[in-house]
Amino acid sequence: xxxxxxxxDIAVSAVYRYFPSKGMLIAEIQxxxxxxxxxxxxxxxxxxxxxxAQRRLDPSTATxxxxxxxxxxxxxxxVSFPEEIRLLHQIMSHRKTVLDPEGGERMIxxxxxxxxxxxxxxxxxxxxxxxEPGSSIDRAAIWAAALGGVLETDDLSxxxxxVFGDARLAxxxxxxxxxxxxxxxxxxxxxxxxxDSLEADGSLAS
Numbered sequence: 001x002x003x004x005x006x007x008x009d010i011a012v013s014a015v016y017r018y019f020p021s022k023g024m025l026i027a028e029i030q031x032x033x034x035x036x037x038x039x040x041x042x043x044x045x046x047x048x049x050x051x052x053a054q055r056r057l058d059p060s061t062a063t064x065x066x067x068x069x070x071x072x073x074x075x076x077x078x079v080s081f082p083e084e085i086r087l088l089h090q091i092m093s094h095r096k097t098v099l100d101p102e103g104g105e106r107m108i109x110x111x112x113x114x115x116x117x118x119x120x121x122x123x124x125x126x127x128x129x130x131x132e133p134g135s136s137i138d139r140a141a142i143w144a145a146a147l148g149g150v151l152e153t154d155d156l157s158x159x160x161x162x163v164f165g166d167a168r169l170a171x172x173x174x175x176x177x178x179x180x181x182x183x184x185x186x187x188x189x190x191x192x193x194x195x196d197s198l199e200a201d202g203s204l205a206s
């Protein structure tokens with residue numbers, strides 16, 4: 001708190017006026033990071049929906065493509081928003097939180113909004129028959145936590161560049177999960193090609 005006050009040239013007491021504790025300050029940083037991620041995903045989803053509507057995709061292909069899109073967005077966001085993705089992974093991977101209860105109450109709703117984007121896509125996948133029935137909230141939590149963890153291995157790219165880096169393993173993890181949840185290999189391939197073409201027109205995370 002003292003370092004923050006010194007960096008922005010205000011009294012420490014002024015910092016505590018806005019953030020009563022370090023936990024509240026951390027929660028606000030995390031909340032703002034999650035807002036940026038959510039806004040990025042919303043922009044991409046709108047763009048993708050326009051493309052999918054133009055191509056008149058059948059329900060199974062459209063829902064499968066949206067699922068592939070979420071995984072690819074998450075991976076691309078690790079490049080465009082590296083600190084934000086790291087913060088999200090910390091939120092989901094720490095068994096114990098240092099957040100004050102009030103700080104957590106400010107941050108968790110935003111985290112859930114982001115997670116519910118994946119839940120909605122998973123629900124649609126089940127409804128269209130592209131996915132086998134299952135708990136979408138469980139799958140969304142597993143998905144986000146798995147991608148965040150696998151993305152951390154990209155730090156090893158300097159030692160094993162042929163194995164790690166460029167979110168390659170995270171992209172594969174996302175596809176493996178979708179395949180395990182019931183998307184057929186052929187549908188997954190077609191959906192991936194569709195997202196490849198979407199990415200060719202611009203970054204999936206901006």
